Each structure stands twice: as C-alpha cells, then as structure tokens.
Amino acid sequence: MGNFLRLMSCSCLLILTGCWDSLPIDERGFVIGSAIDMAGEIQDKNYDITVTHQFVVPGNLSNLSQSGGGGGDKKAFQNISATGQSPFQITRNMLSLTDLIPNSEHLKILIISDEVAREPDLFSSVTDSFIRDHEMRREVKVMITNGKAKDLLENESDTEQLPSRHINNIMENNIKSLELIQSVRVGTLHQYLLNDDSYVLPLITLSGKDINYNGAAIFAGKSDQQVGTLSNEEIKGLRLVKGDITNGMLPFHIDGELMIYEINTANSSIAINTANPEKMDISITINTEGFIAEMFGSRSLLDQQYINKIEKEISKKIEQTVNNTVKKAQQELGIDFFNFSSILRQKHYDVWKKIEKDWEDGEKLFSQSKVNVTAKAIVRDIGASDKAKDDGME
Incomplete structure (x- = not known):
C-alpha cells in the first residue's frame, strides 16, 4: 500500500509540473503580422534591418466590430518596431518596448521589402528565424512589397479591424483570377531555399489607401535574391x-x-x-x-x-x-x-x-x-x- 501511495504521489507531481512555464493569456502578445525593412545602407556586408510586429489588442476588437469596421476610437492592433541585424534578436529586444511576451502562434503574414529581397543572401538570412521558430505555423504567407513593408501594417480598412487580417483575406481571394499567383507559405519557401531552385513570391503594393495584390517577385535560387518581377x-x-x-x-x-x-x-x-x-x-x-x-x-x-x-x-x-x-x-x-x-x-x-x-x-x-x-x-x-x-x- 505504501508503494502504491508513493507511486501516486510521483504521478501527481509530474502532472502538476507539466505546465510550469505556461503564461497567462493576458501576458501574451499575439503577433498577427510581421514586416521587415532595410534600416540603412549596407556597408562591408553589415546591415541593419527594422522588424515590425503587429500585436492584437483583444480588448478593442469588440468595440470596433460593433462600430462596423475600422472607424472606432481605439485601434484593435499595436505595431511595434525595433532595429538590429537579427530578426530573432530584434524580437527578443522588443520585450523592453512592451509588457507583453511576443507569441507567433497566430501569425498570418510576413511582408518583406524589396530593398531587403534584392540583396544577395540577405532574404534567406532574415527569413531563417521565421522558418525555425517552433511557435510559428508553416501556413504563414510570405510576400514582397516595393515600398516600406511596415506601411502596409499601418493601412487601416473600412471593413477589417486588423490590417494583417485584411491583407491575409486579400491573398485568399485569388481563386478565380489567372493573373495572381497562389499564396506562398513559409513551409513552401523552406523547400525553395533547400533546393536552390529559382522561384516567385507574391508582390503587393500600397497605393494611397488601396492594397494591390498583383505581379510577382522573381528570385534566383542560388543567391535567394530578387532579380526581377512578373x-x-x-x-x-x-x-x-x-x-x-x-x-x-x-x-x-x-x-x-x-x-x-x-x-x-x-x-x-x-x-x-x-x-x-x-x-x-x-x-x-x-x-x-x-x-x-x-x-x-x-x-x-x-x-x-x-x-x-x-x-x-x-x-x-x-x-x-x-x-x-x-x-x-x-x-x-x-x-x-x-x-x-x-x-x-x-x-x-x-x-x-x-x-x-x-x-x-x-x-x-x-x-x-x-x-x-x-x-x-x-x-x-x-x-x-x-x-x-x-x-x-x-
């Protein structure tokens, strides 16, 4: 009987300690969209990039939805930017800019400026942490823009509270158009990078308040560098x-x-x-x-x-x-x-x-x-x- 009780006690301890590193949901900062821009000129292969994460503000979602879209007094999102050389390091440094712990489980889109994409080997370097991140799903959509990537995360819509979700919805609406390439997920991008095959990624642009999803960015497989557009x-x-x-x-x-x-x-x-x-x-x-x-x-x-x-x-x-x-x-x-x-x-x-x-x-x-x-x-x-x-x- 004594052995049985000791066994049960050990089992209970294992169960109780299984979630020791869990964070309360109100301490998590759910990132729904990310953008990467060049922060300055490259000198001697050294560069700085700016990473922008779009955090959801759950408390404001219901207020905006009741007002019929993006016209509420409070935004349902908060964009936070930081600069450095490594997206992984930059994200960790964001801890000093917010009281929330960045969480990428719900990340929908990753937008990268063509300034970054046109530099040899830089594109594969800055996307590496997004591919490796164990929190991130392989379904995250990757796209290129010929302007500032973070500007797209600031573009508010009359019909959608979250700019990242608005862009994600636009990318999904390519079913009946022969002029649009299908969305490219992080998992597919990983295969491109491994095979050294050339490939294309969707190209989106911001014109005033309108987001245009047309054209494609062409990448050379050897250097993973954007070399043109379609x-x-x-x-x-x-x-x-x-x-x-x-x-x-x-x-x-x-x-x-x-x-x-x-x-x-x-x-x-x-x-x-x-x-x-x-x-x-x-x-x-x-x-x-x-x-x-x-x-x-x-x-x-x-x-x-x-x-x-x-x-x-x-x-x-x-x-x-x-x-x-x-x-x-x-x-x-x-x-x-x-x-x-x-x-x-x-x-x-x-x-x-x-x-x-x-x-x-x-x-x-x-x-x-x-x-x-x-x-x-x-x-x-x-x-x-x-x-x-x-x-x-x-």
Whole structure:
C-alpha cells in the first residue's frame, strides 16, 4: 500500500509540473503580422534591418466590430518596431518596448521589402528565424512589397479591424483570377531555399489607401535574391505552364471582337529531351476546358464551325501568352522560375548532376534550351444565350 501511495504521489507531481512555464493569456502578445525593412545602407556586408510586429489588442476588437469596421476610437492592433541585424534578436529586444511576451502562434503574414529581397543572401538570412521558430505555423504567407513593408501594417480598412487580417483575406481571394499567383507559405519557401531552385513570391503594393495584390517577385535560387518581377500577363503564362488551374479568365479577340473564356480546368504536361544536354528540347502541352463567359458581336455560338474557330483562337492566345513568359525567363532574366530544373533532377538525375552548375550560370543552358508550347482549348458551354445581340438591334 505504501508503494502504491508513493507511486501516486510521483504521478501527481509530474502532472502538476507539466505546465510550469505556461503564461497567462493576458501576458501574451499575439503577433498577427510581421514586416521587415532595410534600416540603412549596407556597408562591408553589415546591415541593419527594422522588424515590425503587429500585436492584437483583444480588448478593442469588440468595440470596433460593433462600430462596423475600422472607424472606432481605439485601434484593435499595436505595431511595434525595433532595429538590429537579427530578426530573432530584434524580437527578443522588443520585450523592453512592451509588457507583453511576443507569441507567433497566430501569425498570418510576413511582408518583406524589396530593398531587403534584392540583396544577395540577405532574404534567406532574415527569413531563417521565421522558418525555425517552433511557435510559428508553416501556413504563414510570405510576400514582397516595393515600398516600406511596415506601411502596409499601418493601412487601416473600412471593413477589417486588423490590417494583417485584411491583407491575409486579400491573398485568399485569388481563386478565380489567372493573373495572381497562389499564396506562398513559409513551409513552401523552406523547400525553395533547400533546393536552390529559382522561384516567385507574391508582390503587393500600397497605393494611397488601396492594397494591390498583383505581379510577382522573381528570385534566383542560388543567391535567394530578387532579380526581377512578373506582370499580370506574364503570371498567366507561368500559371498555365504550372497547370492545375480550376478557375481563370482569359480575354481574346476573334474577328475583331472581344470574347472572354472562363477556364474551368487546365492541366499541363512537360517533357524534356536530354539527348543533347547543351540544347535541350522542352515540350509543354496545355489542355483547358471552359465556357464563354462574355462576348461582343452578333455571331451565333450554335454554329459548330464558329466554335471550332473560337477554340483555335483560344489555343493560339494561350500559346502566345506562355511564349511571352518563356521569353522573359530565357532572354531577359536567364532564370528558370518554371522549375524545369526540378523535372530534370527527378527524371534525368544523371544528366542534371552534370549540367546543374551551368543551368542558369556558366554556360546558361536554360537560356539555350528550345521550348515548344502546344495548347488545346475546349469550349464546353456557351452560357444561357447563343449570341450577344440580335442582328436587327444594330
């Protein structure tokens, strides 16, 4: 009996001491968004950065929501900035600026200024602590801005109390747009950094009080340095190459009239012929299905020959869009942001090991590769009307 009581006492002690380091919720400072800016010029590879964390002020959330948005007297957030060379160290130094302990469990977004992103190896250095932080979820969205990153965390919305949550919601609303790249999470960014593959990240800008989510920042995989940007039209080409599209709008012209093709599904297949490693053949085949969402003119869509002509024009438009993006990658930047390198590594490993140092650098074999694009578009539905207007209405 004595042994049993001693065993129970030890068990109780273990249970009671399990949460010895827990903090009361009112002492935690929940960070919902973070921003990183350059604090000054880089000298001899030494730099200072400014990290801004957006803390939620829970006591003011209900007040603002009752007033219908961001027009309350008290803000539901507090932005705190500090400067140094290490985001981890800077965050620890913030303890002297607030009576709350920073907690990143609810972090939604990480915004980084392009001043930071354009410095070789600096981007990977400043994101390292966000990748390693055991408190942080792998779903945090990472994005680039061409202005001050912390300014975006100050931009209040009429419909949302927390600027970080407003930006996060904007990033989520890219489902039906072919011009927007999908959000990139910290977990995905970690894979990019490990593989040395070039990649793209979403680009957001602040124009007055409006946040524009368009364009993309291109990063060279070797240096993890931003080397350029993609326009909305070029993003369409990138996404069509990547495939796996479930929604997207593609405007095109036929017989001088504008028509809108709404993509329901799109997939792509990529084959690389490595017979001549110094001039590889990359074949991209893109198949889409969709419907006519809008049209101008009076031609009937019940005419199968006209539908066939429309499908050819859509296919031509897809090929032209993709070829323009490929041209940007090969001739202007020499950067394989399509991740053809990943296909080579997976399916032609022996060849890849021989040429990997010359893919984007050295002999620049990516730029010398021949890329062939073939598209086939299918129109499954013409909508509720077979034409935009009657001939007699003209």
